[in-house]
Amino acid sequence: MTTLRHGFGKWITSGPPLVFLVAFFAVPTLIMVLASFRTPGEFGGLAPLRNEDGSLDLTLESYVRFATEPLYWQIFVKSFWYALVTTLACLVLAYPVASLIAQSDRRWRSLLLLLVILPFWSNFLIRIYAWMIILGPNAALARAVNGVLGAFGAEPVPLLFSAFAVLVCLVYVHLPFMVLPLYANLEKHDRTLLDAAQDLGANAWQRFWRITFPLSLPGVYAGAALVFIPAFGIFAIPDILGGPNDSLIGNVIKQQFLDSRDWPFGSVLSIVLTLLALALAGLAAWIGKRGVARLASGHA
Amino acid sequence: MALLEIDDVTRRFGDFTAVDHVTLGIEAGEFFTLLGPSGCGKTTLLRMIAGFDLPDGGRIVLDGRDLADQPPEARPLRTVFQSYALFPHMTVQGNVAFPLKMAKTPAAEAARKIDEALADVRLAGFNHRFPHELSGGQRQRVAIARALVTHPTVLLLDEPLAALDAKLREQMQIELINLQKEIGITFVYVTHDQTEALALSHRIAVMNHGRVEQLDEPDRLYGLPRTRFVADFIGTCNLLVGPVRASHGGDVAIDVADLGTVTVASTASPAPGSEGAIAVRPEKVHLGAPGATLPGDNRYAGVVESFLYQGDVTLYNVRAERGHLVEALLANSGAGLAKFFEVGDRVEMAFTASAGHYLEG
The missing domain is CATH 3.40.50.300 (P-loop containing nucleotide triphosphate hydrolases)
Known part of the structure; x- marks a missing residue:
């Protein structure tokens, strides 16, 4: 009886989220996988699943197209680099911030954390448009930069609608997702370990590199995943702030669904994006584990 | 150096x-x-x-x-x-x-x-x-x-x-x-x-x-x-406090109000009348039935108030006639089941002049 009730309680609590995930994640993913094997409709969308003779209209055509047109693969590679640079920049910027918050007086921590997540209180698109103003040709920043360039006799450069604008905004938007997991990790560190390392002859850099950093790797991985995966598929930022050459894979997928209305090909690109992100996350975890093991054995 | x-x-x-x-x-x-x-x-x-x-x-x-x-x-x-x-x-x-x-x-x-x-x-x-x-x-x-x-x-x-x-x-x-x-x-x-x-x-x-x-x-x-x-921090001790009666010839005597006069060997020479303190470790206090032969000139009568049997030793709390509670530690090193005194037993306690120690601070 207890087991039954226990089982029932378990289903009551985990049931609704499970149903939600099946309904809004698993089913759409299956629909997308199915769509990738179908034929685009004459006026967009999908052609009927069954041909006039009643046979199923399934084809590998969209996959063949992806494999034979190098353009799409190149955009994947470009998106990968944007996401990677974003992740590294976020890591470098977030680490000192997270570490500062973790070391600050307990009274100030909640306030500092609040400041980190404060941007979430305003709309994502509005924040991107704000960067249009900050980076705009008549704004102080562009004037200052071009003033300096002009003094050296160089041509003025546009800040807006450039790879620079896209990257700056990517880093800006994703920074809190790196700060929070890093903080959560660093906050738990035992200060005595640093005292011990110092006592054993480690200088400040060695204490960071040998003790703090390796112990913070779980936080680094969590932050990197939270930044890299959304940055890899983003479309709004390059759409608004990027130039004609800054289209990323997210933009191409969006175009396939909304502009070209080629749903099967859009599905193929989405599936490749998902698989790549999963593969990269897996690879990072594997490298991470090896790295930790190497440090652990004392041969780092 | x-x-x-x-x-x-x-x-x-x-x-x-x-x-x-x-x-x-x-x-x-x-x-x-x-x-x-x-x-x-x-x-x-x-x-x-x-x-x-x-x-x-x-x-x-x-x-x-x-x-x-x-x-x-x-x-x-x-x-x-x-x-x-x-x-x-x-x-x-x-x-x-x-x-x-x-x-x-x-x-x-x-x-x-x-x-x-x-x-x-x-x-x-x-x-x-x-x-x-x-x-x-x-x-x-x-x-x-x-x-x-x-x-x-x-x-x-x-x-x-x-x-x-x-x-x-x-x-x-x-x-x-x-x-x-x-x-x-x-x-x-x-x-x-x-x-x-x-x-x-x-x-x-x-x-x-x-x-x-x-x-x-x-x-x-x-x-x-x-x-x-x-004296108090290292081990346990009986801390006896009172005015110095006399100090001469390597002895110091103090009057402990609720115990009596206590004399110990010491090179210190405190002024008579000043407050003095003597430490006596519990294991240096001897217990015996009234009239028993005990070593030492510091002798006081009392009643066993409580004791803690600890296996190898027993710690007795003895209430002196004038009221001071003295701790005495007796080794149970004799053969067989050792037990010397019961609660309420009248006893005599004694310690030698060299058992106690005059505290300078």
Whole structure:
């Protein structure tokens, strides 16, 4: 009886989220996988699943197209680099911030954390448009930069609608997702370990590199995943702030669904994006584990 | 000149003086203990020796060199922390190799030193275990091996056995004594546990309120405490207080209101009428039935009020006729079931003039 009730309680609590995930994640993913094997409709969308003779209209055509047109693969590679640079920049910027918050007086921590997540209180698109103003040709920043360039006799450069604008905004938007997991990790560190390392002859850099950093790797991985995966598929930022050459894979997928209305090909690109992100996350975890093991054995 | 000189060292935190003009010298090869209750300044003093804290006044001199401008990583001292502070992401080998790596020791030499250090603490072959795979005692030994592997001049130990259970603690005490004897490195040991201090140390500095109350060898500290604090802190004792009646010819007598006159042998010569204090250890008080022959001239009648049977010994609380409660410890070393007195028994207690000790402070 207890087991039954226990089982029932378990289903009551985990049931609704499970149903939600099946309904809004698993089913759409299956629909997308199915769509990738179908034929685009004459006026967009999908052609009927069954041909006039009643046979199923399934084809590998969209996959063949992806494999034979190098353009799409190149955009994947470009998106990968944007996401990677974003992740590294976020890591470098977030680490000192997270570490500062973790070391600050307990009274100030909640306030500092609040400041980190404060941007979430305003709309994502509005924040991107704000960067249009900050980076705009008549704004102080562009004037200052071009003033300096002009003094050296160089041509003025546009800040807006450039790879620079896209990257700056990517880093800006994703920074809190790196700060929070890093903080959560660093906050738990035992200060005595640093005292011990110092006592054993480690200088400040060695204490960071040998003790703090390796112990913070779980936080680094969590932050990197939270930044890299959304940055890899983003479309709004390059759409608004990027130039004609800054289209990323997210933009191409969006175009396939909304502009070209080629749903099967859009599905193929989405599936490749998902698989790549999963593969990269897996690879990072594997490298991470090896790295930790190497440090652990004392041969780092 | 001592190996490690603490010269008039003071450390204040706001209004609180944690270490108050402490001066002491620690000799090479010595097992030296800083003993005192929590907040007495012993840990602050240890942290200043290690370099984690700096004195507000005075000097710390190691081997003739002032350590003031040397950060902890540059000092040839090593600390064993109370929490062990093993690096959780490194194996035993990684932990012990750490100071060697910092010192850029060549690999072959490092490997040899690691094996030596692990053998010293009887952990040979544990190289590839992680700290979380070890017992408390084993972690403790890794911490010691890690601190000893570079052969520091001085090893600082901050309550290293506090986290272990009683039996393991006793075993580790014996190991620490042997280890120190074997490698001959100077140990500076901090503890609040007086039995541990007495068992381990060559010399003990008893600290209270940031000052050194007494610096002595364990047996002298126990037998000849100089102040009431030391007498009370080291072991248990009967503290007898009252005006000095007389002091002459190597004897001091005081009148204890609720006991009687107590005379002890002492070289001190306090002025008659001034307040004096005498410490008598419970094991030096003899008990006997009324009229029994007991050694010693300090003799008082009383009634057993309670007793604590502890197996090897029994601790009696005897109420003297005038009201003072005296503790007497009797060994149950006779054959068979030993029991001397019951609650309510009338007894006589006595101790010799040399059993008591006149306290100067």
